[in-house]
Each structure stands twice: as structure tokens, then as C-alpha cells.
Amino acid sequence: MIKRELPKDRPNDFSKIIPDVEKIINYVKTKGDEAIFELEEKFDKVKLTSLKLNNIEELASQVSEDLKKSIDIIYSQIYEFNNTIKPPNMIGGSFNGVEYGVLWRSIEKVGIYVPGGDKAYPSTLLMAGVPAIVAGVKEIYVSSPPNKINPVIAYISLKLNVKEVYTIGGAQAIAAMAYGTQTVKKVDKIVGPGNIYVQAAKYLVSSDVGIDGIEGPTELVIIADESANPNNIILDLRAQAEHGRLTFLVLLTTSDKLIEIVTRELDKDENTYFVLKVNSIDEAIDIANEVAPEHLSLQVENANEYLMKVKNAGAITLGSTPPALIDYSAGPNHILPTNSWAKIRGGVSVYDYLKMIMYASAKTPDKKVIEASKILAKYEGFNYHADSIGVRYE
Template sequence: MRVSRGDLLSLLRKATDMDQYVDRVRGIINDVKEHGDEALLRLTSELDGVKLSSIELSQSELRALASGIEPRVREALDEVMASVESFNTGVKPRDFEDYHRGLRRGVKWVPLSRVGLYVPKGYFSTLVMTGVLAKVAGVEEIIAVTPPRRDGLIDPEIAYVALRLNARVFRVGGAQAVAALAFGTESVPRVDKIIGPGNAYVQAAKLLVSSHVGIDGVEGPTELVTCADPGIKPITVALDLAAQLEHAGAVGVVVTWSEGYLTAIEDELSKLTNAPYFSTLVNEPSECVNVINEVAPEHASIWGVKIPIEGIRNAGAVSIMAPSALVDYAAGPSHVLPTGGSARWRGVLTPMDFMKPIAYVEPTSGDEARRLGELGAVLGLREGFRRHSEALTNWINEE
């Protein structure tokens, strides 16, 4: 659909009615809280059409499944996992400590003890893009949940990645899997945080349990804004967009400043996909960055446009002269990215999402530390917190 830049944002941000999904999954969550494994087995039969006698796959079962992986796929997974690990090792947060006015103060980063990773059926790349980060962060226990296939098993690629990560795998999906991770059952351990994509029911369940367990966010459909210079072949830009439009409900936007070139891209897209998307014209190349920052997309790709990366403030991941699918599979950053405009305040998943900072202070020099205590006592008294002030004054006098 050809739209003006002024209309683009309002068309993209039509609010998703999460209430209808929340209402539907509330009963499922309560069912799992009350009945545990029995509810998981029953709901898997009712909703997925798969009857199971147990939920967790044993290590021997995972090894048997992983043995069926194609050699070239195994090799690709090994190299991609190394790529993701090296990148995220570089962005892992570091401890900080300094000495200031008689205080030793700092922040130590502590990995979460146990995380739950939601892996949509068959999406082994999602286990890579979440599990490797958890491993880099130092998470003690990784729990993966994924819907079973019709035969009750999971794909060999998921089994292989899980073994590489030493992750436990449970054959359960949907809102019931989220509930199990949040509250625990006889088989599924309760986790500290739930991370991973999923459909609207999964996201609604994450929203409902977010007061009991950490979540990465409530995600919507895949998004891509691609800005292209007319010197780039139209098929290159069209394929980049069509790749993201393979996801159900995906949002795609093409931006350029040449009407003839935009028409050529649209013609190529008509041969590649029937999925809806938006296209818009800007007056000059510099406006492309404004469109990206206004939309705040999950993915942004830049083809031949001279946009300094420093100018892009709102995007989950930016691909420069490369398709956004490179981020999805192999480049190194996680493909778990903010959607629905949340790139205005969130970013790409990193090891930081699997860790927490703990601050500490310790006096090292009495006089200077006492002076800070005196300042605190003044401020506490002014705010009406008398005992705060007295606690500080007592400490000062005892030193």
C-alpha cells in the first residue's frame, strides 16, 4: 500500500486488542496453577492434539533426536552458535568499582539462577538466540519449552542445540507453558524470568504472569523498515522485505525518494509475496533516518543510503548493505528484538537481560564518609523521614 509519511505511523500502530487474548488465557493459567502437570498433559491433548505420558525429554531422548540432524545443518549451527557467543561475550556487562569520598562503591552483575526460554514449534534458531546469551551470562539452569510435533517429539535441531547448552527441554507450548514456567509444576521448575517470542496467546500469558516472574517484553509481529537508494537493484530490496513478510502478520515498510524506483520495488514484491506492506516516498535521503526513528521498528535495513549509525536512535537491529535475515540467523546479535514501537525504550536482547546488577558501598575513610552521611541526614529530615536521618546521625557519631 502506497501511503504518505504523515499517515504511515497511524496505520502501523493500530492497537492490538490484547484484552481478548488475556481473557482467554487467564483460565489456562489458573488451571495450570491449580492442577500442575495434569493440566499440562490435558491441555496439550486438547489444544495441540498430542497425547503425552510425560512432559520432559530425557538426555538420552534428546541425544537420540539430535542424532537425526543433517550434517550440514549441524555444522551451520556450530558456526552460528560460535558467532553469537563471541558477539555477546563482547557486550556482556562488566562489574564496576570506584572509590569516592571515603567510600568503596560498585556494581556487580549476577546471572539469574534459572531462566525459561519459549521456543515456538520448529524455531531452533530462537533457542540459539536466547540460550547462547543465557550461557554467556552464566545462568545456572536453562529451561526450554516448545510445543510438540504431532508425533509427540521435537525437531532434531532443537534437541541438538539444547544438548549444546545443557538445557532441559519440556514438550509444552502456548499459555500453559508460560504458566508452568511462572509458577512451576511437579515437573517444570519455576524460573526467574521468561524470554522468547510467541503468538498473541503466549504474549498475553507473559503479560498476565509478569507480576510473578520477569519477562523480556510483550512482543508483536515482526517489523522491517528498509530505506534504499535507487542505485540498489530493486530485487535486492524486495527480497529483504519479502523475507520478513514470511512471518505471520509481519509489518513491512519500503522508503525511498524516487517514485520510479519505488514502483520497481513494488513490482518485484508482487512476484515474491501476497503479504501486505507499506511503501512511502520521502523528499531526500536524509529523511530516511527520520522515518526509522518515528516508526521505531524491530528491524531496519539501509541499502546505499548515507546514514550514520549514530543518527538512528530507535530500532532493534540495523542491517547496513545486508539483508535483515543476516541478523535473524547468523551475524551475532540476537534476533529477539523489540516490536510495536517499543524500540523507543528497549533494545536487542543481550546477556544483560539474563543478569541483574547489585550495588554495594563500604566506608574506607571515616571523615569523608561521615560527611556524606551528614548530607544524607539533612536530606532525609527534609523529606520527613526522621528515622533515616537518625540512623545516619547515629552511625556518624559511632564512627
């Protein structure tokens, strides 16, 4: 279906299911493994005998050589991208006689959630896992619904040197990794997309454990001019539509001809496509900045120029580069902010697995810095603060 106006909202409200998810979390917190066995039978319709995948090597050996090679290539691509953006320690800065800097240190224990749903998402394990490897994370744990664990997930888990793979899905997987059970290791941070129950659970546990963010249905905004190939755009929109009916799909274009071709072709599809005419590519960029889409595709001439005007987006493809390449092998991530969160944070990267430690050393600071500190500390009523500073530099 084609609509010619953008919707006011992209609703992704999980407030109604919060009480249910809270119950699941509390149940896992108090009953541990026992609760999970019961919840897996209830929600995933599986009677498990173990919450851990015990035959990883055997399962991994079933992967075809073609698939193995593909995974290895994609692994390297994501690795190189993250290695390029990995921040170095900054040591030896100084101002007014105070030496300072920052150290970047990896998080120790990370839990990756690989979602279920209609399809399988081993690529998500690569997207979440490889940046963790680049960061130097020592302990990676993986959880995924039991019916979704396949040989490729096993193969990638081996490549990532994953400590344990849990056959647990939904809110119970998030609760287990957040608080630990007899079988499941408590982690420092949980990363990964999932359905609304998974996202609600991530939100709820975020007072006790780190999360990457709350991810909703996927989004694609394509900006195209006369130079764009209509067939490519149709395929790009249909590709993104493969993620389900809630996907948010937008084409902003200056070309009437493009609108005509795309509209004619996609009008019969089940998904809703928002197709808008704009007067200029600059206008389209303004709209995109307001929408802050997960994926932005700049299928325009001089895409590099317009790239610099983007303020809010998860990931961007330039020119004829297919947006789906980000989903697999370009290097950037496909776990990205949705529902306007791109105004606030970026997609999953090596930064999600690092944290910054600041330090300062003041052997011979300028006198004015010391005086300023003492004056403000005293004004605020922190006299010992002032004294502890003053006693050093008298």
C-alpha cells in the first residue's frame, strides 16, 4: 500500500506489557533455572533438558564450506570497521599545569541476545559479537530461543570464543543474563535486538545491568533524485519490508517519474510505503533529520556532499550502495537506533563494549587553578574539599 504522507508517530509502546514482563523477571530472579524451564515450555513450546547448548562443535561442523567462508568474510569486514573506529587511550594531555587523559577499557562480561521470530538471525550474532572482540571483551555469552539455534549460530559462537550458548528466548533470557541463575552467568551488559517483550525486559533490567538500547521495528528512508534506478529502490524497499509489517518504509524524491514507477509496483504489496515528493534534496535531508531513521539511503548525485548534512540517522549508504549491505557485510552495524533514538545514540559498535576512565595528575598546577577550586568549593560549603586541595600546594 502506498501512502503519500508521513505518519505522526511510529508507535512502539510497551507500557501495556510491562506488568507481564515484570512478573517474568521476578519469577526468574527468585526461582532461577526452574522458572526458565517452565517459561520455555509455556512460551517457546519446548521441554528443555538443559538450558545450555552442549554440542556446539558438532552443530558447527554441519555448516557448509560456502557458508563458513561467507561468515569468515563478513566477520573480517565488521572487525576491520570497528578496529578503524576503536578509540586509542589519550595520555599526556595537559592544561594549566594539570596533566590528564582517558583510558578505554573493555567491559568484562557481555550477554548477546539473538532474536527469534519468523526468520533466523545469525548475522545479528556477528553484528553484536565482532565489535565485542575488537573491544577485547573476555567473556561473551549468547542466548537465543531454543528453536532458533542453528549450526550457523554455533559456528559463529566458536569464532567469537563464546563462553556459553543458552537456549533461552524472550524476557526470561534477558532476566537470566541480568541477574544470573544456577546455569546462566550474570553479565555486565546485554546487547541485541528482539521483540517487544525482549525490549521491555531490557528496559526493566537497565537499572541493574547495562543495555545497548531499546530497538523497535526496523526503518528505511531512501532519498532519491532523477539519477536513481527505480528497480533498485523497489528492491531496497521490499528487502526492508521482509522484516515484517511494522517496518517503517519511506521514499523521499524529487522525481515524479520515480514516484510513478515505484507507486505502481508497490501499491499491491502488503506493507505500507510512504512515498513523498520533495522540492529539493536539501528538503529531503531536513525531513530525514526530523525522522531520524534507522537506515538512510542517499541514492542521489553527490551523495558525499549530502552525507555531511545528515544530523540524525543510524546508518547511511551512499549512492547506489544497497542499504541491505549494511545488514550484512559493509562493516557498520545492523543493530541500530529506531523510533527517533538516532537523535540520541548510534548503532552498536566497539564503543558499546568499552568504557572511558578519566585521570588527572597535578604535580605543579598553575596557582590560579588551585585558587579557583578552593573558592568554588568554599562557596558550595565543601570546606574539606578546599582544605584537601590547599594543603597540597601551599
